[in-house]
Amino acid sequence: MRIRAQLPPKGRDYRLDLLRGFANWAIYLDHIPNNVVNWLTPRNFGFSDAADLFVFISGYTASFVYARIMLGRGFVIGGTRLIRRAWQIYVAHIVLLVMYIAEIGYLAHRYGDPNLEHEFNVAGFMADPAETLYQGLILAFKPVNMDVLPLYILLMAAFPPVLWIMLRLPNLTLAASFLLYLAARHFGWNLAAFPTGYWYFNPFCWQFLFIFGGWFALGGSTLAKPLIRSRALLWLGGAYLLFALVMTMAGRFPEIAELMPTWLYDAFNPNDKTNLAPYRLVHFIVLAFFITRCLPRDWPGFDWPIFQPLIKCGQQSLEVFCVGVFLAVGAHVILVEISGAIWMQIAVSVAGVALLTAVAYYRSWSKKADKPKSPPLPAPGIGG
Structure with a gap:
């Protein structure tokens, strides 16, 4: 193929x-x-925020970097490089998890405020550290603010076969990803979290933003260029961004919310971040197209x-x-x-x-310092 x-x-x-x-x-x-x-x-x-941008760029970068390896050195080498990167992120996540729990435990003791343990969802670790640590190792236990890396790990680990297919059938891959997104929203698919509930970033939904980033890197931006450069997007996209601004402000200020119909306010508030609401997805795509239009390489x-x-x-x-x-x-x-x-x-x-x-x-300086320096060229001999 x-x-x-x-x-x-x-x-x-x-x-x-x-x-x-x-x-x-x-x-x-x-x-x-x-x-x-x-x-x-x-x-x-x-409607969208920095998390959407982070996931999209992660998908774009993964495709940008590992597609060349996969094409130049084969699927096995490219796939193992992706798995190795997923492993590096996993190790960073586990180290951060341990430090995070220790930090919260110390601060709760230091200030005599046990509510901190509940606020950051680490009280379960204090009660049953062995089970909670095991659940953390399998990415089921995630304290508050530590939801993005498990999503990133899972998406990177599953990406090798997806990237292989995307290199050959990019549009079909994007369409299949979108169908999975719709099915997950319709049937309520998600992964269980420990001790209760589900993943804050539903991977079955957020995978589409990651795949969209990959598709955008592998020719999608060229394919979408007529739309990106169109006056219709400029006006319709601008109007949608303005609408999103008003609705978001309504969620922050009751005075604004009172000025609009209840059915309209309820349709967008609260913002469904867990399942990547369609209005949130459209908002980010419009922003991505605008940035591509206004910020050249x-x-x-x-x-x-x-x-x-x-x-x-x-x-x-x-x-x-x-x-x-x-x-x-x-x-x-x-x-x-x-x-x-x-x-x-x-x-x-x-x-x-x-x-x-x-x-x-x-880290930038350290990485450069760790690279071996090229040995100096030998001085030319008498025979030149």
Whole structure:
């Protein structure tokens, strides 16, 4: 079966780094409740948020990187590279899980506030650590704010055969993914979580955003270019983004909600994030098309110093994400136990973003330092 997918040009796409860095910053800020600074994040201005962006870029990047390996070195090599990356993310998740539980347990004891253990869904570990740890190892136990990595692990581990098919039948793969999304929403498919409930990010639904990212990387953006460049999308998409803004604000401010019919408000509030509501999916796709239209791959702004911290955080995304989850707990406890003043909200937000950026720069430097240097060329002999 011949290859029908179109691989993007070689070389780093700094749009992905910039947007993934932005998503990591936004996720950190969103994980701090009662924080005035997280009013700057996308979740307050439309149906989709940084999590949608993170999953889409993860699918795009996985296809962008591993499709070349699979085509150049075969399915087995490409597939095992994907599994190895899934394993790396799994190890990072387990390390973060242990540190996260220890952090919350220490802070609950330090401030004499056992409610923290319930607030972050780790009280079960204190009662039955062996069973809870086992459930964590199989990705069934997920404390609050640790839902994205298990989704990412599962999608990456299942991606090798999907990528093989997508390289040959990209549109059919996307269509099958969409049918699975519709079936999961219709039949209520999801995975069980421990001790009760289901996965916060339903993998049967969120897989479509991941696959859509892969399809977009492997020729989908070219196929959709007439629509992306059309005036119809500009006007209709802009109107939809404005509508999403109004509905989201209605969910934040009762005064706005009172101005609209109850049936309209109830159709979009609360926002169904778990099952990736269709209106949420459409909102993100419109945003993705707009960004593709307005942000070219060769934009000179990628060299501007102001964007370098975001780009660096995007390039070291896994480390930055894990540190952000860890830091958000400490920031929340500071606001609850020490001071919730606006200046403190700004301080913990700025300090956290600064630490995330420092981690990204350190990891970038460390990776370069770990690479073996090429031995110097021998001096030419007498015979030249």
